[in-house]
Amino acid sequence: NAGVMQNPRHLVRRRGQEARLRCSPMKGHSHVYWYRQLPEEGLKFMVYLQKENIIDESGMPKERFSAEFPKEGPSILRIQQVVRGDSAAYFCASSQGSPMNTEAFFGQGTRLTVV
Amino acid sequence: GEDVEQSLFLSVREGDSSVINCTYTDSSSTYLYWYKQEPGAGLQLLTYIFSNMDMKQDQRLTVLLNKKDKHLSLRIADTQTGDSAIYFCAEIPSYQLTFGKGTKLSVIP
Secondary structure, X not given: OOOOEEEOOEEEEOOOOOEEEEEEOXXXXXXXXXXXXXXXXXXXXXXXXXXXXXXXXXXXXXXXXXXXXXXXXXXXEEEOOOOHHHXXXXXXXXXXXXXXXXXXXXXXXXXXXXX | OOOOEEOOEEXXXXXXXXXXXXXXXXXXXXEEEEEEEOOOOOEEEEEEEEOOOOEEEEOOEEEEEXXXXXXXXXXXXXXXXXXXXXXXXXXXXOOOOEEOOOEEEEEEO
16 A cells, blocks of 8 residues: 655746646545645645545635645645745645544655746 | 744754653644654654543653643654654644644764
8 A cells, every 4th residue: 555645756847837736645545635844844734625625725825726636536736826935845645534533644745846 | 823832953862862842732632743754755653642641652752741731742762863853743623733843853873
């Protein structure tokens, strides 16, 4: 059973381009979370999704950011018109059930650099 | 202020014990967690403690929880160079983990 798989591991985008980050949860996991880690900071919650539903996106910027977790395929975090301040490590985690009762497993992250 | 606070750096000699401290704010958290992040890697769950426990021991790791003071600590016995990493304390008041900024542990050979 592979762990949480994120790709790409590193992504470089020019200002104004779009960034697409992918996350394949562990097999059997239907809960997905995205976190952002700015340099020298802890992880900050962005969004919590279950299959085809956004449960909580309170941590996501209102503009340019969107996330989805379709019935088939990986979860996608999409950042439109990237700016330098979007440079960060983006981590995905998945869990089998409610995060209050089950462990969330983290992927290795996608490191986005905006130049 | 931050919901979860940790000191940013800790340096210890190989073989000594390391104690990493954390304070949190939300007393409704069911679990409190310690994660380890090695350079360029994701987060690895090290251990967790249920909120109705005072102490949990797992091999070289000891977690102490003081609910009254909202203080959590992680003790690593016989610290090795492989323990060098950033350690994050996290609480989970609802379904989103709230992390501290992390404590960078440096182990001196």
